[in-house]
Amino acid sequence: MLVAARELLAVRSPLDAELMVSDMIGAWWGRRLRGGDVEQVLGEGLVDYAAKAGNPAALTLLVAMAYLGTARQGAKAEGAALALMESGVARPSWADRVGAVKPTGCFVSRDEYGDQDTVVCTFAYRTDHLSGSPRPRRAGPTEDRHAMVLVVDYNMRGMARDAWVSSQVEKLLEQARSEAESNEMLRFEEIEPDQARALLESAMKATREPPGRRTPPPVSESYGAYHAFARARLKALPPGRKRPAPLHGEAPYSRDRRAMLAAEFLASDAAEHLSDPSAASRCADHIIDYGCDQDFGRALRVSPKKCETFLLSWLPRKVMLSPAEQEAMPHVLAAWVRFAAARTGLPEPGLRATLDAVWEATAKFSEAYRDPTAFGLPRALVERLLPDGDLSALARRVFAFPLLEGTHGDVDLDRLNPADDADRRVLLEIDHVGEGDRPDYEEHLAWHEEIASRLWEGDPPELWEAAQRLLDLGHDRHDVLHVLIEIAERIGDHPDELAAAFDDIADIPDEPPF
Incomplete structure (x- = not known):
């Protein structure tokens, strides 16, 4: 990436520089690294590497990342860029203009179905500002108008699924107006900049937090390349709305x-x-x-x-x-x-x-x-496992409580309700017959209750995803449960850390901790 940043030395337009760097750091957007945060390992790692290189190409990259990076990346890049400039490293001609923009209008094209919004935010660069810093400082006259376009899909939880940038602003707006005039299923209108910011921040957050964390979100191929640019441009829009205006x-x-x-x-x-x-x-x-x-x-x-x-x-x-x-x-x-x-x-x-x-x-x-009864599950059993009707919970609840039919001694398993705490305890005790003499039996059973309750509720979703990965590798159910317990016991009541730990499980270690 530092070698590729040499091309920035020949660039004259700050817009071109921003788009090039946004494309570069978009290479890891939506990706995962085992054992570390990708923005920290790669993003901040790139900033540190460029700071040590200390050459003009490194400075151009740091100047752009001071504006386009995450908060931590931006702060580190700004400090490193200032240090390099003070040491005499030549900065590019566009350095003082990166991100020095003001909004010139926000518009939305909406279909009458309400399926999606295409939001167009237009900006222009300011022409007078303070120099000597890698970040913009003051407003002035504008030039180089351009449009940032994001598509928000409400059939995909309101996520932003596509993005691009155009310098043909008037042509873009005229085309949108023309399409709305000729199609009664489309509307094109101007919206307040703070409304656009609230709508797009909500959409980008939904894209950043997909239901399953192991795969990138279902966006267009170009979205990652424009993500950093869009994230930075939204900060140029005025805040003021805590959430988007009510839809329809x-x-x-x-x-x-x-x-x-x-x-x-x-x-x-x-x-x-x-x-x-x-x-x-x-x-x-x-x-x-x-x-x-x-x-x-x-x-x-x-x-x-x-x-x-x-x-x-x-x-x-x-x-x-x-x-x-x-x-x-x-x-x-x-x-x-x-x-x-x-x-x-x-x-x-x-x-x-x-x-x-x-x-x-x-x-x-x-x-x-697929009706569960078609697979041989009695409806009465399914109804005990799904009192809330949540069909997606069936597999993980069967995994948590496999003993729900027949008898054990004088206990009629068909009468036990896995949604009831007392009955749940009995079911787990039966699942651990023969282990009552172990010294930590009560504590061990309590942890099984904890995992069973989490599986029942699906909290966090990464728990059941981890269990499925281990089962697919051929591991025994009880061994899988013990690995999940070890993680829950080690992490404690820290929801984000617990979800990340479950998400990182790829296999059971050669010497399981049980």
């Missing part, structure tokens, strides 16, 4: 409001053809919960992509449906689409496209949704 103006839904909305739907003309009111009611509850909990409180938002994701991804992973509910769900969802579209004013083309998507997904739904 919807307020949070309480349980009572959700129940009222379900009742309104079931009493509407859209639902009059549904033949099983009981199943329809439960299906409506799932649809509303999905909109409220997974889509920023937008229970009434419908789109082809949202309905497809709900039917083919979320339901099969998260919800335990009865056979009647499985049969009714596509029909209830289609009725909900008609009901919601009338309430929100979704244009007719959007309504037709969404209904088409529901019916196209219906045939796939029977294949995507």
Whole structure:
């Protein structure tokens, strides 16, 4: 990277320099290193290495990283750059202008479905400022206008999934306006800079914190290259909003409001053809919960992509449906689409496209949704393991409590409830028959209770992910549990450290600590 930084010596534009360095440090964005934080090991390591090199190429890299790096990287890079400049190392002509920008306008292109926002923030460089520092200090006239574009996807938890930069600002804005004028499913409007900052900071945070930490988030190939640039540019926008403005103006839904909305739907003309009111009611509850909990409180938002994701991804992973509910769900969802579209004013083309998507997904739904009873699990057993209906919890709860049927001595296992603390203790004692004479039996059993409770709740998610990796390698269940216990006992009550420790498990050591 330091060799590549030599190219920065020939660059004249601060924008080109910033984009080049953003691309360079984007090489490790979203990646993981075992036993260390990638931003610390590689990012801060690069700053330290450049500081020791002490040549003009190193200085150009440090100047850019003082603006584009993380807070720790930026502070270290600024100090190192100042030291090199004071020692007489020549700095590039653009050094004083890196990051010396002011916002000139913020805009958003939104589809009527509410699936995504394309946010355009325009900036220009200031032309008078103090020199001698690798960071901007003062405002002045502007030049070199450019646009930063980020795409926010609300079907992916509101994450920023794409980013790019354009110097053709007027052409970009005119194209967005033209597309909105010719397509009734698009809107293009100007928004306040503080609103843009809040929206994009929330989106970039969602991208940075994907549900599973072992793989990079599902973003475009170019996102990593622009991530550092976008993160730095957002700081040039005025703060003021702690969170984005409410999407489509919807307020949070309480349980009572959700129940009222379900009742309104079931009493509407859209639902009059549904033949099983009981199943329809439960299906409506799932649809509303999905909109409220997974889509920023937008229970009434419908789109082809949202309905497809709900039917083919979320339901099969998260919800335990009865056979009647499985049969009714596509029909209830289609009725909900008609009901919601009338309430929100979704244009007719959007309504037709969404209904088409529901019916196209219906045939796939029977294949995507796997009823646990189809694999030989009695429904009564599944209901004991899933009192909350969270289908995604089934495997980890079966792993935590494998002895739930039959008898042991005079204990009827079918009557024990793994969600009850007292019954949970009995189940774990039975799982440890023959170990009662070990001196640390009570303490050992208490740690098994701790791990079993965490597996039951899925807290942290990395715990079950680690267990699955070890099981896939062929390790015995009890050995896996003991490794998890050793980590929990060593880390203690430090949630982030505990999650990171579980996330780092790749195999059981040759000499397990038990």
